[in-house]
Amino acid sequence: MKYLERRVIHAVLLLVGVSVLCFLFSDLAPGSFFDEMKLNPQISAETVAALRSQYGLDQPLPVRYGRWVKSAVRGDWGYSLAYHSPVRSLLLVRARNTLLLTALATLLAWLIAIPVGVWIASRSGKWEDRLTLAGTSVLLSVPELVVTLGLLYWVVRTHVLPAGGMISVGFDELGLWGKFRDLAAHLAIPVGVLVLAGLPVLLRHVRASMVEVLKSPFMQAARGHGIGRFRLLFRYALPAAANPLISLLGLSVAGLLSGSLLVEVIMGWPGLGPLLLEASVSRDIYVVVGAVMASTFFMILGSFLADVMLVVIDPRVRVE
Amino acid sequence: MSKRYVQRSPFSRKKFVIDALIDVDLEIAPKCMTALVGESGCGKSTLASCLVMLERPDRGGIWFEGNEVSRCDAAELAVLRPRLQMVFQDSAGALNPRFTAGQIVAEPLEIQGGESAKNLRSRAGELMEEVGLSADWIDRRPLEFSGGQRQRLAIARAIALKPAFLVLDESLSGLDLSTQAQILNLLLDLKTVHSLTYLLISHDLSLVGQIAEFVAVMHQGRIVEQGTRQEIFGQPQHAHTRDLLNSCRVMESAFHTAGGRS
Amino acid sequence: MWTPDTVPSGASPLLSVRGLTVNYSGDRQSVSALSGVSLDLAPGEIVGIVGESGSGKSTLALSILGLLPAKTSVAGSIRLHDKDLLPMDESSWRAIRGARISMIFQEPGLALSPVMRVGDQIAEVIRAHRPGSRQARKRESEALLSEVRLADAERIYQAYPHQLSGGQLHRVAIAQAVACRPGVVIADEATRSLDGTIQAEIMEVLREVNRKFGSALVFITHNPALLAGFADRVLVMYAGRIVEEGPVTEVFRRPLHPYTKGLLRLAPRYPQQAAGLAQDRLPAIPGSLTDADRLTQGCVFEPRCSARTAVCSSEFPNQATPEPGRRVSCFNYGN
Numbered sequence: 001m002k003y004l005e006r007r008v009i010h011a012v013l014l015l016v017g018v019s020v021l022c023f024l025f026s027d028l029a030p031g032s033f034f035d036e037m038k039l040n041p042q043i044s045a046e047t048v049a050a051l052r053s054q055y056g057l058d059q060p061l062p063v064r065y066g067r068w069v070k071s072a073v074r075g076d077w078g079y080s081l082a083y084h085s086p087v088r089s090l091l092l093v094r095a096r097n098t099l100l101l102t103a104l105a106t107l108l109a110w111l112i113a114i115p116v117g118v119w120i121a122s123r124s125g126k127w128e129d130r131l132t133l134a135g136t137s138v139l140l141s142v143p144e145l146v147v148t149l150g151l152l153y154w155v156v157r158t159h160v161l162p163a164g165g166m167i168s169v170g171f172d173e174l175g176l177w178g179k180f181r182d183l184a185a186h187l188a189i190p191v192g193v194l195v196l197a198g199l200p201v202l203l204r205h206v207r208a209s210m211v212e213v214l215k216s217p218f219m220q221a222a223r224g225h226g227i228g229r230f231r232l233l234f235r236y237a238l239p240a241a242a243n244p245l246i247s248l249l250g251l252s253v254a255g256l257l258s259g260s261l262l263v264e265v266i267m268g269w270p271g272l273g274p275l276l277l278e279a280s281v282s283r284d285i286y287v288v289v290g291a292v293m294a295s296t297f298f299m300i301l302g303s304f305l306a307d308v309m310l311v312v313i314d315p316r317v318r319v320e
Numbered sequence: 321m322s323k324r325y326v327q328r329s330p331f332s333r334k335k336f337v338i339d340a341l342i343d344v345d346l347e348i349a350p351k352c353m354t355a356l357v358g359e360s361g362c363g364k365s366t367l368a369s370c371l372v373m374l375e376r377p378d379r380g381g382i383w384f385e386g387n388e389v390s391r392c393d394a395a396e397l398a399v400l401r402p403r404l405q406m407v408f409q410d411s412a413g414a415l416n417p418r419f420t421a422g423q424i425v426a427e428p429l430e431i432q433g434g435e436s437a438k439n440l441r442s443r444a445g446e447l448m449e450e451v452g453l454s455a456d457w458i459d460r461r462p463l464e465f466s467g468g469q470r471q472r473l474a475i476a477r478a479i480a481l482k483p484a485f486l487v488l489d490e491s492l493s494g495l496d497l498s499t500q501a502q503i504l505n506l507l508l509d510l511k512t513v514h515s516l517t518y519l520l521i522s523h524d525l526s527l528v529g530q531i532a533e534f535v536a537v538m539h540q541g542r543i544v545e546q547g548t549r550q551e552i553f554g555q556p557q558h559a560h561t562r563d564l565l566n567s568c569r570v571m572e573s574a575f576h577t578a579g580g581r582s
Numbered sequence: 583m584w585t586p587d588t589v590p591s592g593a594s595p596l597l598s599v600r601g602l603t604v605n606y607s608g609d610r611q612s613v614s615a616l617s618g619v620s621l622d623l624a625p626g627e628i629v630g631i632v633g634e635s636g637s638g639k640s641t642l643a644l645s646i647l648g649l650l651p652a653k654t655s656v657a658g659s660i661r662l663h664d665k666d667l668l669p670m671d672e673s674s675w676r677a678i679r680g681a682r683i684s685m686i687f688q689e690p691g692l693a694l695s696p697v698m699r700v701g702d703q704i705a706e707v708i709r710a711h712r713p714g715s716r717q718a719r720k721r722e723s724e725a726l727l728s729e730v731r732l733a734d735a736e737r738i739y740q741a742y743p744h745q746l747s748g749g750q751l752h753r754v755a756i757a758q759a760v761a762c763r764p765g766v767v768i769a770d771e772a773t774r775s776l777d778g779t780i781q782a783e784i785m786e787v788l789r790e791v792n793r794k795f796g797s798a799l800v801f802i803t804h805n806p807a808l809l810a811g812f813a814d815r816v817l818v819m820y821a822g823r824i825v826e827e828g829p830v831t832e833v834f835r836r837p838l839h840p841y842t843k844g845l846l847r848l849a850p851r852y853p854q855q856a857a858g859l860a861q862d863r864l865p866a867i868p869g870s871l872t873d874a875d876r877l878t879q880g881c882v883f884e885p886r887c888s889a890r891t892a893v894c895s896s897e898f899p900n901q902a903t904p905e906p907g908r909r910v911s912c913f914n915y916g917n
Contacts, residue, residue, distance in 0.1 A: 218693050218696070220687075222706075225758060226675075226677065226711060227680075227706060227707070227710050228676060231706070235698075236698070240697050314697060315696075315744070316696060359779065359780075360748065496635055497804055497805055498845070498867045500848075501848050508862060523777045524850075563779065564779075568850070
């Protein structure tokens with residue numbers, strides 16, 4: 001299993017490297033968590049210094065890093081100065097919320113991209129193809145921000161859906177079905193935005209890969225054997241076109257934790273994005289490191305998943 | 321001379337060891353056409369790559385015009401390379417589709433340096449005419465030519481630097497009968513005009529048998545027999561040579577039963 | 583116009599092509615690929631078609647399967663058991679392809695999907711034309727693999743194309759082609775990329791399959807020597823037309839058309855006979871076919887012909903029938 005060993009070692013090195021950089025950059029940025037307090041004339045300098053020493057912020061960088069590594073390995077990822085809670089539980093909740101959003105959006109985007117991409121590839125050059133491509137161009141050129149704000153504006157005016165947040169007030173009193181409906185209503189816009197943002201790229205890649213495969217000799221040969229149209233597309237062409245799409249899938253998984261920051265912040269979705277933003281601004285160092293590490297971990301996972309899937313799906317890759 | 325390739329699979333401990341060439345001893349007579357015959361996978365292309373120094377053998381040596389080229393460094397090789405050239409099988413793959421015919425043919429001259437653009441262009445035109453292509457086509461791209469014409473382009477490129485030794489690796493496979501005959505005639509003409517030595521590699525014994533003076537037979541990485549055409553075709557010694565001749569015979573004797581040719 | 587006799591055995595032809603004319607619409611002008619091609623195919627016979635690049639042989643094969651690209655003008659008729667195939671719609675064609683007429687493509691390695699097991703690819707052809715369970719199809723596919731003399735059919739079934747050798751892939755392609763017992767099998771340069779020994783083996787398999795399953799075989803090649811001892815009749819094509827036709831032994835013994843003569847002179851020589859002197863020149867047919875040639879009013883081969891006379895450049899030679907069963911399109915045939 002030399003291959004797996006190598007991957008694990010690379011992953012560990014990457015995580016270590018990222019964490020070091022995190023600490024380094026946070027230190028390089030001017031100021032610290034307690035700066036605001038320092039400005040407050042009612043709090044004496046000694047109190048601030050005492051607080052800093054209590055949280056270990058007056059230690060030199062390598063010491064702080066060393067301490068963090070020691071406790072992180074044991075499962076204790078530090079303490080959030082702003083939220084007064086251990087980083088771990090904070091991250092887990094926020095990451096869960098983000099994943100709810102992004103996993104759903106990614107799934108939907110792929111579920112739409114594959115059949116539509118296959119279909120327009122088979123109609124390459126005809127009006128359905130041109131129309132869809134024009135649509136993707138429009139979506140690609142409109143920034144996520146504009147789409148989000150636009151939808152938000154519409155929702156505020158029509159009150160069709162909640163204008164932000166993850167759950168309504170009084171969520172806990174609702175029954176199971178009520179909870180589900182409430183969550184769904186809150187998910188609709190953010191998921192919609194993310195799908196619209198991610199769909200064009202996926203669609204174009206599916207189309208491009210399919211068009212390439214449809215030109216292959218084996219497709220004409222299969223047609224020459226009387227294989228039906230639907231089967232030609234989905235049983236013959238799509239598996240052969242899957243290679244580049246799997247890399248793309250890896251990228252989708254890799255971005256699950258990091259791709260939705262803007263939407264979350266604007267829609268007030270309590271995910272990892274707003275957390276990271278706030279923590280960065282207020283120098284809540286351990287939260288920043290924790291969040292970045294979580295994103296990095298997903299990136300590693302996504303890339304590994306893509307490699308494994310490639311071997312499973314494409315028999316030619318199995319013997320390199 | 322020996323050459324071994326090792327492939328490793330990422331998920332298991334197995335390695336695939338391929339002994340591409342095993343103890344190959346080959347002599348190529350100057351100013352003659354030598355044919356190297358063998359079925360696919362016998363190592364012919366590996367041998368060709370080693371001869372034109374695209375690969376280095378693991379063991380053994382290659383001597384060219386008295387120099388041991390397998391031990392030369394890059395600078396010495398650069399001097400010798402113009403003297404050994406290769407024409408490949410897949411002309412569509414061997415010619416850059418984005419270049420024009422003129423650029424392809426003049427490329428070796430350009431790399432050598434020292435010629436003006438105008439000179440390069442006229443020289444390219446001359447070379448094209450020499451291989452039977454009209455110089456008017458100098459600005460066409462490879463895919464606008466037929467398979468036979470592309471091989472002529474490849475040959476023009478190969479003789480641009482006035483080499484002494486030309487290796488043709490399955491350059492005639494995939495061409496029609498009449499195109500093959502025309503290209504072979506071209507090669508014979510060029511041989512006389514430029515005093516070339518050829519190594520013609522093919523799996524088709526009856527094709528090369530028509531014009532080669534010497535024949536070497538390869539099988540599974542080894543040279544099993546070599547000699548003059550009379551020796552190989554008249555008194556084949558090795559079992560594999562006889563097998564190859566027999567497989568031709570299967571076609572040919574049926575042909576004779578059908579009436580042969582006048 | 584080229585009109586074949588009814589086939590000697592007296593049986594009505596299985597496949598009958600009349601006046602097939604195909605023009606591809608290119609970017610600038612249309613290119614004539616086939617011009618008035620007519621031929622008959624009797625049940626179970628093996629017919630060889632000899633042609634080089636530009637002769638239209640592949641266009642002929644694709645026409646019989648209805649696989650020509652969209653922007654192509656097609657005239658004439660192709661009858662299978664008296665039913666004209668050309669006006670059919672796509673779904674009717676799909677019922678014919680693979681089931682009544684099937685094709686073995688050049689380079690089977692490329693004609694098979696690289697990500698599907700080869701056995702499944704045979705099973706797919708069966709599935710497209712016959713109802714049945716997956717197990718039944720699998721069994722049938724394995725049986726077919728044995729028919730084409732592939733040992734260890736079960737293991738081959740599970741293999742992917744890149745794991746098999748050229749010869750094995752060719753046999754898989756043959757198995758696919760006969761899976762539904764079609765009446766006509768077209769082999770378009772099916773042995774082109776193979777070495778001598780394997781080529782002979784594959785042709786042996788084709789012959790066996792023709793005997794066992796009774797499907798007629800149209801064997802397209804650029805090398806006439808392959809047809810000796812293999813095909814019953816031969817048709818020689820040049821520039822989209824049939825220039826000579828006859829029984830293989832007769833045509834090879836006494837070729838009538840200058841092009842046929844030229845080709846046969848180039849066909850591979852018996853190596854041991856060649857143990858004499860090395861040739862310093864091969865008897866190549868001079869020149870090559872250009873697009874301009876096709877537009878001529880006279881004979882298309884005239885610019886390259888050694889037997890040409892004045893009339894050849896101004897008039898198109900109609901077919902002559904010097905003997906029953908032989909046809910040639912030349913003013914000066916036999917000279």
